[in-house]
Amino acid sequence: MSETRDRRSAGGLAHVADPAALLYGALIAASVLATASAHAEAYTHVAVATTFVLGVYWLAHVYVESQSLQLSGDGRRYLHRLGHTARGELSIIQGGLPAIVVFVVADRAGLSVGSAAAVAVYFSVAVLVGAGYLTARAAGRQGWAAVLDSAAAGLFGVLVIVAKALLH
Known part of the structure; x- marks a missing residue:
């Protein structure tokens, strides 16, 4: 891949x-998928729990950023500040949703909950390595x-895989 094309691709991320x-968001979703799948038999429980935790994390960021803006003189x-920060923090949701979708698709394709979660976690590691x-x-x-x-970026995902292995 040429340097110009690499910079353009990274520019898309920027x-x-x-x-x-x-x-x-990608790390949170992978972590929750790994931990929730360790003890759940129904894929819906894992998908809902992951979506819920991702949402709570997003809301926490919205609240903290909103307060930070006020302390900075906004x-x-x-x-109005909440609406502004809610839109600004949507990247958390955007980062986590792909892993949830991969998990659901893998489960619906016939994999066990644990295997579907593993596929989603590996997918998340690939996202981190690519980024x-x-x-x-x-x-x-x-x-x-x-x-x-x-490789260093992917190491965070590998830590999630190790945690998943320790939970089983």
Whole structure:
């Protein structure tokens, strides 16, 4: 892949409202899928629990960011600030939903709840590795430096896989 194309791809990630929140959402969804699937037999329980936790995490970010804006001198009314931050923090939801969709599709394709969760967690690791590579390339890293950044990003996902293995 050419450097220009790499930077353009990473630029697409940079145009997300909050790329860091997108990755947080992916990590949260993978973590909850891994832990909830360890003891649940119904895929609906795991999918609902993951969606719920992702939503709570999003709401916490909305509230904290709204309060932070006020402390920084933002004089808008509370509900206006909440609406503004709710839209700004949607990247968390956008980051977590793909793993939930992969989980549901894998389950509906006939995999067990645990196997479907594993597929979704592996998918999340791939997302983290890809994002690590794209951001490394956007920062101008090439060759092994970009690969190392990519591997480091994927390490967080590997920690989720290890946690999943320890729970079973």
